[in-house]
Amino acid sequence: MKKVISIVSAFVLCLAIFTGCGAKEVKLSEVMDKINSDFSLSLQKLESADELNTYYSIDTADVKQFAAEIDPNNNAPVEIVLIEAVDADAAARVESALTTRYNAIYSQYSSYTPEQLDMVKACKVTKDGNFVSMIVADKGSEMLDVFYSYVK
Template sequence: MKKLLSLLLTVAMLCSLAACGGGGTKQADLPKVMEGMKAKLTNQEMMDLSAEDLMPNYGIDSADVKQFSAYVDSTGIKGDEIIFLEGKDADAAKRIKEKLDARYQQKETEMKDYLPEEYAMLKKCGVNQNGNYVSMIVSPQYEELNKIYDSAVKK
């Protein structure tokens, strides 16, 4: 019995050290990840968003957010929009994902009839969740940017 208890404790300790059930994510500095991407972006007419922009632009309560970085097209004629958020916990991440999914749907509706080229680009992009990290990358460079993001948040 003691051996079984000892074995179970050892397994529990190893799981906690190896982040068992951690959702396959690692700790990432999202503003730093965004800074690395900015140098690769071809759209030079983009601007950073602040925490005050989360509620009016996305419906996201800043109390749900541990850290974030957002960079969006400033001209209004391109669909480029990159936002990374880390939820304070799993429930917060779920709420953030729902809001970003809604934002993505809104962009689809807006672009479908008015910006067909941007709409085609948007359809190749998406919203993703890795543990408590949620991202929406809308860019003609989606594949390249998504690889950078994934390398920062996935184990």
């Protein structure tokens, strides 16, 4: 019986090791470059995690890597934020912060520019493992597909 338990334990440990080997490395800067290229965007890049804190109240300690761009003219609600959090708890906090920002955008555009509201409604905040995104832009769902092509 002890031998069976030992063999099963060793098998489980081997599976755990090999599962980690298949993890996909994603550079969010490359994802953002692809989105910019495919959709001909010209946005202002957020350069530091401190700017994530300023714009989105995201704790810099929660961020492993990010790529974020916003409309510098604020003519339209265009914000693309791609974040890899350090762990699942951090991802949940990042998702909460981005949801708060999305709700603020939704509220702002429902009051002041209702013609843009349908576009905002079609956008969303998503979380896939430790990857969190908020894409608020025309063709946001297509941009999200590009993001998913890298992280899934």
